Amino acid sequence: MSTQTLPDSTRRHRSERRALAATALTAAFWLTVVMTFVLFAIWGGPQRLTAGTALTSLGTMAGLLGTDLVLVMVFLAARVPLVDRIIGHDVALAHHRRLGEPALYLILAHFALLTTGRSIENGHDVVAETLALIGGPEDTGLAYIGLVVFVVVVVTSAVTAIRRWFSHEVWFAVHALSYLGIVMALPHQSMDGAVLDPQSNRCVYWLTLYAVAFGSMLVFRVVVPIVRSVRHGIRVTSVERIAPDVVSIHLSGRRLDRLRAAGGQYAIWRFWTLGTWFHGHPVSLSAVPTATTARITVRALGAGSARISRVRPGTRVGFAGLFGIFTDAARSRPRLAVVAAGVGVTPVRAMLEDSPLSAGEATIVLRGGGADDRYLWDEVETLAAASESTVIEMSGPRPEDAGTWMSADAVRRGVSIEDLFPDLMDSDLYVCGPPAWADVVVRDARAAGLPPAQIHIERFDW
Structure with a gap:
């Protein structure tokens, strides 16, 4: 960082x-x-x-x-x-x-x-x-x-x-x-x-x-x-399972630093195997690439992502990108507010690694439905500790009868988005998670008076 x-x-x-x-x-x-x-x-x-x-x-x-x-x-x-x-x-x-x-x-x-x-x-x-x-x-x-x-x-x-x-x-x-x-x-x-x-x-x-x-x-x-795919010669180095349906795919290649990747960006990856070559997958970097290594983290949400979760070391990888402005370059305010849920934590983790943060500048809310949804939370907490940023863990299911992005426990305690981010009006808010859930976060932020220009949300697309 x-x-x-x-x-x-x-x-x-x-x-x-x-x-x-x-x-x-x-x-x-x-x-x-x-x-x-x-x-x-x-x-x-x-x-x-x-x-x-x-x-x-x-x-x-x-x-x-x-x-x-x-x-x-x-x-x-x-x-x-x-x-x-x-x-x-x-x-x-x-x-x-x-x-x-x-x-x-x-x-x-x-x-x-x-x-x-x-x-x-x-x-x-x-x-x-x-x-x-x-x-x-x-x-x-x-x-x-x-x-x-x-x-x-x-x-x-x-x-x-x-x-x-x-x-x-x-x-x-x-x-x-x-x-x-x-x-x-x-x-x-x-x-x-x-x-x-x-x-x-x-x-x-x-x-x-x-x-x-x-x-x-x-x-x-x-x-x-x-x-680019030919020039950088990317291959799968290893596949690390970090949850029952989530893997981190470690990649190696040549001169990857010349891609000038920013933490928070994504690429469209194509794994050259019989079962995966026909489908490009938009997946964000979960760590900032070095000259020879990169990492993406994938959750098996469908047949396609399940197949790439099983790729073997040595598999050749093509890519298009990198894309997106879910990066520190999009910021305009002195403070940083982050809300991430599920596998949406992956671009957040890379963005934090790549962001120049002063002490106490960032507040990060990590949202998960249970113990199995804490993907890369330990890495986010380590990065946050280095900049003395605040991390708020919010686990547990949402209430069934309330249109909220928070846990049932937080709703019961009357927690609001302003409670989580006291300096919200002086912050850029970054949101990444399931689309419908992220829309509710944005709704609450807008209701609190946060201008659209200070809200950043990435919807990975082809």
């Missing part, structure tokens, strides 16, 4: 720079939306205005906006390091999912308005015009197939019940179909007057957006992980 603490002004300045960068990222998104309108107004409007051309123009505008949102979604899912440093990869993917429904509605509106407008212009009914477009020479048949694919992808992503019903591998395969849907729409977008028409003045702009989005996807989701 570093003993050189950071001045409060440095933390505030660092937080302000991140907030400014996040604002710039948001502005860049809205700029693409504005440019869509501007380019259409300059080069895409109808030469004569009738009921049919008005609907066709509205349909074209909807398609352009839908295309813009889809490309932004691809970029947000590309694991771009700059985006991760500004807002975190999990937040980027949350925005990616939020854009799915409006993108779908815009693309549906594009097809509906364009078909209706064309039917008015050609004197056909809508059904006949639809059939004519599907079987016509303008490459719209593939575009209709792409639309069906995109509907399937958005529904399976947006409807939580459906997403949970699929295994991750099946859901990921379905989600990957979105790229097939985009490819199917390309011939339609290359026809005369469309966005990728080589004769169109706006073609360069749209080609640039496509290149940035899909280039980022290729580089950061394919090329960089392969190169």
Whole structure:
């Protein structure tokens, strides 16, 4: 653990720079939306205005906006390091999912308005015009197939019940179909007057957006992980069981310090065995890597994590990352408040190891349902003792009839979040644990008046 603490002004300045960068990222998104309108107004409007051309123009505008949102979604899912440093990869993917429904509605509106407008212009009914477009020479048949694919992808992503019903591998395969849907729409977008028409003045702009989005996807989701995995040559050294369903996997590799990993970050790990190679697992570091060693701690919460808990020494390991801003770099306040439950203690343990803490600066609440849930608590307590930080152990089940993150005993004694963290308003609060449980912690912190900018929560995501 570093003993050189950071001045409060440095933390505030660092937080302000991140907030400014996040604002710039948001502005860049809205700029693409504005440019869509501007380019259409300059080069895409109808030469004569009738009921049919008005609907066709509205349909074209909807398609352009839908295309813009889809490309932004691809970029947000590309694991771009700059985006991760500004807002975190999990937040980027949350925005990616939020854009799915409006993108779908815009693309549906594009097809509906364009078909209706064309039917008015050609004197056909809508059904006949639809059939004519599907079987016509303008490459719209593939575009209709792409639309069906995109509907399937958005529904399976947006409807939580459906997403949970699929295994991750099946859901990921379905989600990957979105790229097939985009490819199917390309011939339609290359026809005369469309966005990728080589004769169109706006073609360069749209080609640039496509290149940035899909280039980022290729580089950061394919090329960089392969190169890093080969360069660092990570293998499993040993597997240490620390609880009935929890193991620490010790890793070795070359020049791991050059990854510049920060305590609290996670990577997507792929273990090259017959039973695990097809599934990447987002798992945080449970210790700060050295030049040759690293460690992750995994709880068997499903078939996939159970399989990697049984990997053998010598297994080759690929990885993508590291991701996340659940680190000391996200702090802006002089005090540190931490709440961790279950295997959520692992990034907290690494963050504490990597944080420059002064005496008494941190208060850590470790939450567990029982004696078997005390993963790495002894290591956290050792790190806390080195900086004279306070550790509060809260074991025991929650009351069945209360929406609380605390134990039944704490509720019975009337303990509040302000009791646990007397300096909460002057603290950054870090929360890591099961998602629904963590949401309750955040709810209590917000109810106590803690601003969202001082709350840090990591939702590991692909």
